[in-house]
Amino acid sequence: MAxxxxxxxxxxxxxxxxxxxxxxxxxxxxxxxxxxxITISVANIDLIFLGLNVLVSSVESAHETLRKRxxxx
Amino acid sequence: xxxxxxxxxxxVDRLHKTPHGVSGAPVRIAHFQDLSxxxxxxxxxxVTRKNVLAHHEVVQSxxxxxxxLPARFGTLVTVExxxxxxxxxxxxxxxxxxxVHGRVEMNVxxxxxxxxxxxxxxxxxVPGPGTAFLLEKQREILCRxxxxxxxxxLTAWLREKLGExxxxxxxxxxxxxxxxxxxxxxxxxxxxxxxxxxxxTKAVDERPDIRFMVSGPWPPYSFANIELExxxxxxxx
Numbered sequence: 001m002a003x004x005x006x007x008x009x010x011x012x013x014x015x016x017x018x019x020x021x022x023x024x025x026x027x028x029x030x031x032x033x034x035x036x037x038i039t040i041s042v043a044n045i046d047l048i049f050l051g052l053n054v055l056v057s058s059v060e061s062a063h064e065t066l067r068k069r070x071x072x073x
Numbered sequence: 074x075x076x077x078x079x080x081x082x083x084x085v086d087r088l089h090k091t092p093h094g095v096s097g098a099p100v101r102i103a104h105f106q107d108l109s110x111x112x113x114x115x116x117x118x119x120v121t122r123k124n125v126l127a128h129h130e131v132v133q134s135x136x137x138x139x140x141x142l143p144a145r146f147g148t149l150v151t152v153e154x155x156x157x158x159x160x161x162x163x164x165x166x167x168x169x170x171x172x173v174h175g176r177v178e179m180n181v182x183x184x185x186x187x188x189x190x191x192x193x194x195x196x197x198x199v200p201g202p203g204t205a206f207l208l209e210k211q212r213e214i215l216c217r218x219x220x221x222x223x224x225x226x227l228t229a230w231l232r233e234k235l236g237e238x239x240x241x242x243x244x245x246x247x248x249x250x251x252x253x254x255x256x257x258x259x260x261x262x263x264x265x266x267x268x269x270x271x272x273x274t275k276a277v278d279e280r281p282d283i284r285f286m287v288s289g290p291w292p293p294y295s296f297a298n299i300e301l302e303x304x305x306x307x308x309x310x
Binding site: 019033 | 078080125129145150292299
């Protein structure tokens with residue numbers, strides 16, 4: 001299997017922190033939806049691929065929402 | 074008891090060098106007929122960066138042996154819910170696994186400046202609320218029209234560059250006033266990853282007007298969901 005962490009940016013294949021952001025984008029925003037209501041969705045939260053800070057903020061927001069939901073269950 | 078689900082797969086009977094899962098929990102296989110669910114028993118699940126990466130690493134380790142259907146991060150279900158899901162979606166899951174078998178996902182992100190894009194000027198008169206509303210509606214309509222046309226051009230261009238490598242594609246666009254941000258998700262054969270990279274490297278050279286970011290191979294996150302297919306098959310909206 002080819003290296004997962006390389007990204008073509010411009011003309012060069014690089015090992016880069018952008019691959020971390022891409023990982024987050026895939027794992028958080030895509031994939032098989034099994035349950036009708038899953039932990040991360042909180043789906044009204046737009047996990048916008050703009051930068052790590054924004055993404056971390058969105059994940060933290062999701063965490064907070066989950067905490068509140070657990071408190072009411 | 075809740076299970077955290079990483080992915081569904083076929084022909085996975087045992088785990089081999091699978092990393093620890095979310096919250097450090099061990100990863101296990103739950104068998105449902107001829108399908109396998111890769112799961113962890115989860116008592117304390119939190120949305121953290123570490124757990125996001127743990128999810129991906131588990132899915133990636135399975136993808137090294139076979140192509141699974143990655144579950145979305147945060148999928149917590151009971152055994153009964155998972156069993157019910159697999160049994161009611163069995164045909165669709167098998168069909169999807171067959172479709173992604175031996176394949177991986179590649180992604181291309183493109184940023185293109187819109188020709189003649191208007192940038193705000195410092196001395197521009199601020200429109201009144203009514204005018205601003207109408208201008209915004211006009212902008213939305215124009216963006217939508219430009220986006221549709223751009224999507225068709227982009228799809229055609231990528232197909233021309235990558236040809237038969239693409240087994241399935243998804244294109245999405247996010248136009249703004251000044252740029253169009255496009256994303257193409259491609260499902261390709263595992264053996265064609267290097268050829269895909271070579272062809273994309275050449276394509277990047279041909280379009281200096283566009284900024285590219287190509288990544289992969291990934292497990293097929295973008296091609297895993299089957300809910301819509303299930304709805305189509307059984308007429309459920």
